[in-house]
Amino acid sequence: MPRDSEATRARILEAAITEFSAVGFSGARIERISERSGANKRMIYVYYTDKEGLFTATLNEVITKLVSAVTPDHNDLPGYAGSMFDYLIEHPEAVRIAAWRQLERPTTGPQTTDIYAQKVAAIRAPDLSETAKAIPPTDLLILVQGMAGAWLHTPAELLTHDGSDPQSPQRLASHRAALVEAVRRIVAG
Structure with missing residues (x-):
């Protein structure tokens, strides 16, 4: 049976995403990625050269x-x-993975400058409220994205403070509604 190199690469990358997201670059082990992917450790080095190359490929994929x-x-x-x-x-x-990148390898990963430039340009529209226009577009995008990701950066003690399960569909929907309303108020002025 011939080897399917693309399937092997995909399994390795998926295992690397799991490993790097759990323990970062420093904590990741090629042996665990090999075991999780079912790929020979040697194949990881053939496809990705070294741990740094695999981390870079992981960042490129995920980010x-x-x-x-x-x-x-x-x-x-x-x-x-x-x-x-x-x-x-x-x-x-x-x-x-984005957090680990910022902590361990802030200059590693994909060039996303053009993508962010398009996002900032989308925010520079003339029909935004005066309040929203008063915030530089880059800062407005940073604020909106930061608010969108805040739930995942918040300590469990705060997420559970109201006694609800922070992963329940109802609680996630409630927080999403609060997020959307907060951004609406920022941009509506």
Whole structure:
């Protein structure tokens, strides 16, 4: 039976995403990635050269998907915040990998400058409220994205403070609604 190199690469990358999102670059072990992927450790080195190459490939995969997943619409920044929240809840590994990148390898990973330039340009629309126009577009995007990801950065003690299960569909929906309303108020002035 011939080897399927693309399937092997995909299994390795998926295992690497799991490993790096859990323990970061420093804590990750090629042996665990090999075991999880069912791929020979040697194949990891053949496809990705070394641990650094595998981490870079992981960042490229996860971060490119993250920044490309949801596009802001200057007519609906609250909707953008809600959609970004949905994406992050469905892909918590994206938040963890992005955090590990900032902590351990801030200059490693994909070039997303063009993607962010498009997002900022989408926010520079003339029909935004005066309040929203008073915030520089880059800062407005940072604030909206930060608010969208805040749930996943908040300590469990605060998330459970009201006695609810922070992962329940009802609680997530309630927080999403609060997020969308907060962004609506920021941009509505």
